Amino acid sequence: MEPVEQQIQSDSTVTDRSSDQLATSPPIAPARPERRRTPRTWETPPTPVPPPRLDDYKSIVGTAEIDELKFLAGELKGRTVKMVNSTAVGGGVAEMLNQLVPLLNEVEVNTHWEVITGGNDFFEVTKAFHNALQGSEYNLTQQARDIFLMNNEQNRQRMQFSEDVIVIHDPQPAALLRARQESHQRWVWRCHIDLSSPSPEVWDFLRPFVEKYDAAIFSSQAFARRLPIPQYLLYPCIDPLSEKNKDIEDSFVQHVCDEFGIDRSRPIVTQVSRFDRAKDPVGVVQAFKQARKYVDCQLVLAGGGASDDPEGAAVLKEVKEAVGESPDIIILDLPPWCALEINALQRASTIIVQKSIREGFGLTVTEALWKGKPTIAGAVGGIPNQIIHKLTGALVHSVDGCAYQIRYLLTHPEFATQLGQNGHEHVKENFLMSTNVRRWLLLLRILIAGGAN
Amino acid sequence: MTTATVPIPTRTPVKPFYFNTSAHLQRITQQNANTLSEFLEALRHCPDGSIFQHSFRTLEEHHFIREGFSNDFAHWALSACNEPSLAEGLASVDVREFTSVADLRERFVQIVESFLQRSSPTTAGRAARETFYFCASDTVVIPTSFVAGTLQEFAEGLRGVTVHCIHHHFIEARLRLKLMSNDFSQWLYEDLGLTEAARQLNRIDIYTLTLEDVRNKIIRVVERALI
Numbered sequence: 045m046e047p048v049e050q051q052i053q054s055d056s057t058v059t060d061r062s063s064d065q066l067a068t069s070p071p072i073a074p075a076r077p078e079r080r081r082t083p084r085t086w087e088t089p090p091t092p093v094p095p096p097r098l099d100d101y102k103s104i105v106g107t108a109e110i111d112e113l114k115f116l117a118g119e120l121k122g123r124t125v126k127m128v129n130s131t132a133v134g135g136g137v138a139e140m141l142n143q144l145v146p147l148l149n150e151v152e153v154n155t156h157w158e159v160i161t162g163g164n165d166f167f168e169v170t171k172a173f174h175n176a177l178q179g180s181e182y183n184l185t186q187q188a189r190d191i192f193l194m195n196n197e198q199n200r201q202r203m204q205f206s207e208d209v210i211v212i213h214d215p216q217p218a219a220l221l222r223a224r225q226e227s228h229q230r231w232v233w234r235c236h237i238d239l240s241s242p243s244p245e246v247w248d249f250l251r252p253f254v255e256k257y258d259a260a261i262f263s264s265q266a267f268a269r270r271l272p273i274p275q276y277l278l279y280p281c282i283d284p285l286s287e288k289n290k291d292i293e294d295s296f297v298q299h300v301c302d303e304f305g306i307d308r309s310r311p312i313v314t315q316v317s318r319f320d321r322a323k324d325p326v327g328v329v330q331a332f333k334q335a336r337k338y339v340d341c342q343l344v345l346a347g348g349g350a351s352d353d354p355e356g357a358a359v360l361k362e363v364k365e366a367v368g369e370s371p372d373i374i375i376l377d378l379p380p381w382c383a384l385e386i387n388a389l390q391r392a393s394t395i396i397v398q399k400s401i402r403e404g405f406g407l408t409v410t411e412a413l414w415k416g417k418p419t420i421a422g423a424v425g426g427i428p429n430q431i432i433h434k435l436t437g438a439l440v441h442s443v444d445g446c447a448y449q450i451r452y453l454l455t456h457p458e459f460a461t462q463l464g465q466n467g468h469e470h471v472k473e474n475f476l477m478s479t480n481v482r483r484w485l486l487l488l489r490i491l492i493a494g495g496a497n
Numbered sequence: 498m499t500t501a502t503v504p505i506p507t508r509t510p511v512k513p514f515y516f517n518t519s520a521h522l523q524r525i526t527q528q529n530a531n532t533l534s535e536f537l538e539a540l541r542h543c544p545d546g547s548i549f550q551h552s553f554r555t556l557e558e559h560h561f562i563r564e565g566f567s568n569d570f571a572h573w574a575l576s577a578c579n580e581p582s583l584a585e586g587l588a589s590v591d592v593r594e595f596t597s598v599a600d601l602r603e604r605f606v607q608i609v610e611s612f613l614q615r616s617s618p619t620t621a622g623r624a625a626r627e628t629f630y631f632c633a634s635d636t637v638v639i640p641t642s643f644v645a646g647t648l649q650e651f652a653e654g655l656r657g658v659t660v661h662c663i664h665h666h667f668i669e670a671r672l673r674l675k676l677m678s679n680d681f682s683q684w685l686y687e688d689l690g691l692t693e694a695a696r697q698l699n700r701i702d703i704y705t706l707t708l709e710d711v712r713n714k715i716i717r718v719v720e721r722a723l724i
Contacts, residue, residue, distance in 0.1 A: 108641070108659045112518055115639045265630030268525045277523040277632060428627065433576050435562055469561035486522040489637050 095146045096285045101478040104284050109478065116485045117151035123492060125155040126205065128220060129213035130170065132159045136280065136407070137213050137236055140480075143283055147481050153488065158203055160217045166195040170216040173250075176243035177215060184245040196220055205229070208492055218253045230491045233257045236280070238267045238404060238425060258491065263405045264426040276487060279429065280405045281480040282414060282471070287383035289414055292391065300388035304344075304376060311341040311454050314393040316386055316411075319347050319359040319377070322402040324422070326359075327443045329366040329373065331399065334447035336372065339454045346376040346389050390415050395453050395460070399446050400424055410475045413437065413467030418460035420449045430475065436467040509647060510688035514680075516643040516654050518662035519669065521554055521634045528631040533578060534621035537609045539631055540570075545598040546633030552601060553592050553672070554634045557664040560708035567704060568592075569629075570605060577625040583612045592668065593703065596675045638665070648689065652719045660708040667711065668703060681715060685722070694722040 102110050127145060129137050141157055148155040162170075169188045176182035196219035205223045211232045212220055224231055233254050239247070239262070247269070254260060260275045262268040268275050282289050301308050313332060317323040325345055332343040345363065348356075360377065367373045378385065390396060396412035396419045403425030410430060412419045421427045423439040431437035438449040453460040473479070528543045530536035540548075551569035559566050566572065567588035575584035586608040595601040613621050643658055645651035655663075666680035674683065678699060686695035697718045701711055 106659065108657055108662075111642060112520070112639065112659055112661070115641065116520055116637070118639075262525065265525050265529075265632060266628065268630075270527060275525040276635075277525055423627070432559070432562075432566070432572065435559075435565055439576075466562055470559070473558060473561065482520060483522060486520050486635075486637055490522060490635055 093287070095143050096283070096477075098147055098150055098478070098481070100285055101476075105472065105476065105478050113478065113482050113485065114151055116482065116489065117153060120485060120488055120492075121152040123153055123209070123488065124207035125153060125209045125211065125488065126207040127155065127157045127211045127213065128160060128203075128217050129157075130160050130162075130167075130216035140280070141213075143477055144480065144484065147477070148484065151481075151485070153485070154207075156207065160195070160199040160220075161202070162195040162199070162216075165191050167216075173215050173246050174237060176246040177250075178238050179241045180243070182243050182246060184243075184249060189249060193219055197222070209488060212257075215250055218250055221253050221256050224256070228492070230258045231256075232259050232261060232487070232491070234261045234278070235267070236263060236404075238264075239269050240266055242269075259487075261487070264429055266425070278480070278483050278487070279426070279475055280407055280410075281475050281477050282407060282410045283477045284414060285477075288387050289411060290387070292384070292387055294391075296384075297388040297392050300385050301392050304374060304389070306344060306374060306389075306392060307342060308392055311339070311394040312344060312392055313341050313395045313397060313450055313454075314344040314346060314389055315397045315399065316346045316390065316408050317398065317400070319356040319363065321355075321359055322400055323347075324399045324401045325363045326366045327401070327446065328397055328399050329363060329370075330443045331397075331446035331450060332373065333370065334444070335450035335454070336370075338451050341372070341394070341450070341454060343373045344376065344389060344393070345373070346378060346386060348378050348380055348382075386411075387415075390417065393417055395420060395450060397446065397450070398422065398427070399440065399443075400427065403427055406430065409437075410471055413464075414471040414475075416464040416468040418453050418463045419467060420446055420453070430470065431467075432470075435463070436470045437463055510645075510684065512688055514645040514651055514654070514684045514688075516641045516645070516658050516662055517638055517665060518641055518659060519636050519638050519665045520661070521550075521557075521636050523550060523632045524635050526631045526633050530629040530631075531625055532622050533574075533580070533583075533609065533613060533625075536570075536573075536625075536629055537606065537613065537621075539629075540602065540606050540609060543631045544633045545602070546635065547631045548598050548602045548605070549672075550632050550634040552590070552605075553669055556592065556668065556703070557661065557708070560660055560664070563707055563710075564705060573625070573627070573629045577627040577629065578623075579626075580612070580620075583609070586612060591704065593671065593677070596671050596677065598672065648691075648719065648723055651684075652716055652723065655712060655716050655719065660712065663708055663712050663715070667698075667715070685719075691722050694718050 098110055125148065127141055129141060131138050145155050145157045169191045172182055196217060199217065200220050200223045209230045209232060211234055212218060213234045214236050218233060221231055255272055257273055259273055260271055261278045262275060263278065263280050265277060284290065298308065306312060315325065315328045319325060328345065335341065363375060390412055396417045398406060398409045398421040400406065400422040401424060403422065405426030406421065409419060409421050409427055413430060413436065419431065419437040420440055421431050421437060423441055428439060431439050433439040440446045440449055526544060526547055528539040530539050555569045568590065571584045571588035574580050574587055587605065590604055592601065641658055641662060643654035645654045670680040671677060682695035682698045685691040698715055701714045703711055
């Protein structure tokens, strides 16, 4: 029997989507799941939901927590902040700003968000910078420097910078700092990428700009550089109210499993990630096969990127070769707007794996922990910030280690449950949007309202 | 809740108890360690805020863990250096026994020095599996809406505040007070004369309980004092 590879098929596509409708009115589930090669899913992205308000988080983190946050904002009322990044849609930074900016405005910290503009040549250069700063080799030409500086200068002339605090996100607009004037104004560089081993050439080019900021912010201690300015740690976060993370009816979870041919009566091990070598999907298959010799389980590899990315397609091919004839491995190549289905798959899982060999912060780990799932993950990037080995999850360094942890957690359910509970609490304390707002308010207080006690 | 039926105490405090809380932002410092030797050096010279962050503060960040977690230094010694006896020594440091960060730092330094003296000469220079990054805590104290003018209001405040507030008054307080005590005990003792209740609070074990458990234990002591 061939592994089940399921991709979006237009013949069974639903275009009018309402997640609530789906969650409350599932089709009748078959008595026994049947593997479908053409699962029903959606061809177009769902309509975006309006951003949440602070009070919406009270049911999750408690009233006192939100009240504390409002007290924290008290001394910042009327202050102004400008966030600048390079894209209004797509990507984690835009997604985060879409939620953070309204929440800051709600507590009367007047926050504006502006997006820089540039031609294809500029964004090709910044894409190359992005990769080079994360370790890829790159030959920095004078032309690339000129394109970068010229586009930053054009944006500087177009934009106004009158706010109390200017927050520049990532390297693309870093040279806007030239707009800085001698005043009370504070400039902050928010770096969302891993700078632990950057291309020296590109970092040497950007460093003089970064050093002139008042502070820099990184997503993990491991991502920071030695700089003469204060550096703060602000973890990325997930929104517990989003499609990807909100509570959903179990009937919807069942519906998704039925559609994808997943048997909920048997243990389910899942990795959710793009078909990317950095996520080591082949290693996951190998670990699963080792563990499967001793414990009954299924593996779900749910990802995307194989249809529009040549490298993703090549990785998917490698994964299929590694899977071979294994009937218990289910590969799902999903479009990016299947957040609700991913949510359901994570909730249906017995164990979640994120066996990355390179990683940013690893928000799929955060999502798994939030759902109380015992999680096994590679000890790379920001993952050790989230997984404290044997306390909030299991950190692994190899295929063998991953296989052992799958076996161990499946055969020690009480321990696995405890890990899941601790993981959930860890996310609640440190990696939710409400905590992110708290940290931003703290940073603003420290920068403009007299510093820390 | 049964508080509505509890008799109101006759005693009134000399002054009300204002519930405050502290919010912390982690600053990444220049110090990091890839070996125990580097770790010892950084322990000696890191900012006070780093010692606070990796002991007092980390306990708050991981308040939901009942056992197996004491401080970041102990965790690194075990998970990255595979040195269980050093980890045990570091984990045994109880922050409640310290009223100054300088003394706490000295204790950690002594433990590492003593361990390295007992170990083989190669131990100090052996590469750890992961780097230890010293962070420091920048703290802002903020008020809450809870003020207690009576013991009953105190119990209600304890129920309503966040665990951060409990940590601020019950655990961090000793660094402010410079006493082996906490804000709650001090208020019960000094403003209400409840010596036994104040003493009982100081005997609550913060290392085998979550902060929610700690809160509940404090509330039980206060409720008993109400009767």
